[in-house]
Amino acid sequence: MSTTSATKPPLTVLLCAPRGFCAGVDRAIQIVELALEKYGPPVYVRHEIVHNKFVVESLRAKGAVFVEELHEIDQPDRPVIFSAHGVPKSVPEDARARNMFFLDATCPLVSKVHKEAQIHHKRERDIVLIGHAGHPEVIGTMGQLPPGTVTLIETVEDARAYEPKDPANLAWITQTTLSVDDTRDIIEVLRARFPSIASPHKEDICYATTNRQEAVKAVAPSADAMIVVGAPNSSNSQRLREVAERSGCATAVLLQRAHDIDWADFDGISTLAITAGASAPEVLVEEIIDAFATRFDVSVESVRTADETVSFNLPRQLRPDAAE
Template structure:
């Protein structure tokens, strides 16, 4: 006799998954393969998601850590996180045909950094050491013109040489709440500090964090589908935990530990900005094998953002 499945309510956050910048970056690699033929080289992971990277590899993309690993005469794509200025300069010097898949919202931060430094300001950059976006932004300005602030303690301790000539910028994929706390400290300590015109944290990061808060109020546990090196995905786990629920980052359905769901009657599901919807469906299907699932999408802000493709690829 078939055993009856235990009921499980699923609250699926919306918006979730791909943002416009990730969508554009993946499309750039796919169109480059279509236009130039394989292989097309990509410097760094185009976006932080193994499933996406593996599917692009299968189509003919070759991922490398540095430009030196790209042979002459083949096209190269720069990842969505942005690159230091030295990278395109090196590509040009070698005569490489390159396509820049940097998210336009990251490029906007790059331009702000250049302008602030041109105007004689030292930048306090709020972000995570070693993240490709941080490395790319630091690489837009001469060395020594930017200081990294990772925590509230850093904000309390930083001692700029000219405190009246400073500004702050932020990585686009940070925790909205943590960043607000750090900015408050900097503004209190340095009343003349100059901030960006709009918020640097991107719309998709903010929207996904707000959507997680919404579902966290109604469930006992949350799965965030995303990669451990995806900043925005890791932030979603932190946001859920701060709302008082257990949260776990999973790459895909095969990562589910069913014992972790013991006693859970309502489970929230979301996906980071670089995780495709196919992985969300895979997780739901896997849960249906074990539970009698009732699925509800909890809709938040509707996203209509679309970014243009680089010149020369639109026609493809």
């Protein structure tokens, strides 16, 4: 027997805003779509363009071919796109050596961190990168400079143990998708130990990461549970789940799709908060709300904590006025 609205328990969904796509992700996806339109398939993409399986599969269906390394490309005359996370300097050098035509979809805010690292290196500073080992953005940032130039610090304990060659000539930079609070704690330790350490002119953690975390902090204490829509390998999505837990939400889960919902996690709830990582499309948020609407009498309230108006230019070759 089907459940009627009269027998469904009420559920208030607090929808965090901002959520979902940031300007860097939006730009990266546009670059792949426009390249497919302009040059036709296949267009190769090195690494997942953004960390979201739904997005990757959608682009694959349009003719994008995803590879981990350039040597996997069996049609080297076709365009290749570098992902939003950024790449080590060796990757474009390799592409040039292979006479490949490439488009760089690196988020401009990640490129900003790359430039900072290069400036510090020119000033002969020891460089500390706060980030997560193995993340493509960290690999790309450390790969802007010779091996051993940048020291990765992941935790407060790492910051306490760090011993630079020259304590008076230091600088720190960060991955753009970190927990604002965790990063602040690490920076406090570094500044206490090394008062002259140079910092970025403008915060490295990107506006979208910060805004999404602040929205979660605003709603988490009022929610019985929170869903973060995003991929398990998405750093900014994982940080949103952690922020929700720390902000007092008893149940905080990261889900990719509605079919991943474990309904036992949501027994007896009356308020559910939902947000989405910066690489998760809105259609997946709607899918999850629809799934809850089959079991609950859902009312949706948007909770907005910031407005975002940031946009980034496309590569020159893909702009409408670009010469053929």
